[in-house]
Amino acid sequence: MLELANVSMRFGGLHVLQDVNIALPPEGSIFGLIGPNGAGKTTVFNLITGLFRPTGGSITFDKQSLVGLQPFEVTRRGIARTFQNIRVFKEMSLLDNVVVGMHRHLGYGALGTLFSSPAVRMAEKQARERALELLSWVRLDHKARATADSLSYGEQRRLELARALATEPKLLLLDEPVAGMNASEKTELMVEIRNIRARGYGIFMIEHDMRFVMGLCERVAVLNFGRIICDDVPEVVQRDPQVIEAYLGRDEDPLQEATA
Numbered sequence: 354m355l356e357l358a359n360v361s362m363r364f365g366g367l368h369v370l371q372d373v374n375i376a377l378p379p380e381g382s383i384f385g386l387i388g389p390n391g392a393g394k395t396t397v398f399n400l401i402t403g404l405f406r407p408t409g410g411s412i413t414f415d416k417q418s419l420v421g422l423q424p425f426e427v428t429r430r431g432i433a434r435t436f437q438n439i440r441v442f443k444e445m446s447l448l449d450n451v452v453v454g455m456h457r458h459l460g461y462g463a464l465g466t467l468f469s470s471p472a473v474r475m476a477e478k479q480a481r482e483r484a485l486e487l488l489s490w491v492r493l494d495h496k497a498r499a500t501a502d503s504l505s506y507g508e509q510r511r512l513e514l515a516r517a518l519a520t521e522p523k524l525l526l527l528d529e530p531v532a533g534m535n536a537s538e539k540t541e542l543m544v545e546i547r548n549i550r551a552r553g554y555g556i557f558m559i560e561h562d563m564r565f566v567m568g569l570c571e572r573v574a575v576l577n578f579g580r581i582i583c584d585d586v587p588e589v590v591q592r593d594p595q596v597i598e599a600y601l602g603r604d605e606d607p608l609q610e611a612t613a
């Protein structure tokens with residue numbers, strides 16, 4: 354699976370990450386990364402997915418280095434990602450949103466598309482069937498022909514999940530999946546993420562909602578000022594003095610909320 358060893362990242366004189374070590378458990382588990390605002394969490398995802406190159410350390414997936422790869426190459430290796438802000442194509446149907454995500458798998462070139470050969474039509478048919486299946490995993494298959502802008506906020510987030518799955522990843526990176534969701538949308542997403550994990554996918558999420566993280570993850574790492582200060586099962590993380598200290602002085606205390 355995914356392993357970050359002594360990863361560092363500097364932007365000019367700013368040390369955003371220092372000697373970060375993260376080893377995800379084997380496939381089919383859920384790992385969480387938490388930490389106060391600005392701790393460096395999104396930067397970790399940006400390094401994994403090839404948007405930035407680390408200034409130090411190594412990042413490997415299934416024992417092969419990801420450092421220096423372009424984002425599309427990282428996707429090809431089997432890592433898909435969703436973003437903090439929703440990035441669905443609002444004027445396209447749900448089905449098309451998912452099919453677009455899988456085009457690298459269709460395996461025919463521009464000429465094939467132009468002449469629409471039987472092989473191409475078969476591939477398109479299979480892609481639509483797979484897209485419908487992925488939409489059913491997030492319970493949106495009944496809306497497959499609707500346009501994405503007709504969906505509620507929570508549904509659009511679930512559509513993003515289906516679209517990420519369309520690249521046939523082994524590992525899904527979710528950046529704040531429940532941001533902006535109401536309580537019932539969060540509960541629904543929790544069930545769906547558990548179902549996806551049960552299908553054998555690895556899940557690595559950044560999330561501020563402690564109840565969600567602690568309820569869902571098998572293991573949680575905590576970043577503070579660019580360093581991992583704790584990496585353990587949720588019950589231990591919630592009671593760790595350094596973690597409590599890192600969250601002290603905030604307006605709200607997410608750790609308290611998680612245990613309430």
Ligand SMILES: Nc1ncnc2c1ncn2[C@@H]1O[C@H](COP(=O)(O)OP(=O)(O)OP(=O)(O)O)[C@@H](O)[C@H]1O
Pocket residue numbers: 364367369388389390391392393394395396397
């Ligand atoms: N491209 C960049 N250039 C310069 N500084 C950056 C860049 N990207 C991130 N940073 C800085 O790195 C630090 C960590 O940012 P990052 O977005 O990774 O934090 P985060 O933990 O994801 O925060 P949040 O929880 O608020 O999303 C911040 O100080 C940010 O300003």
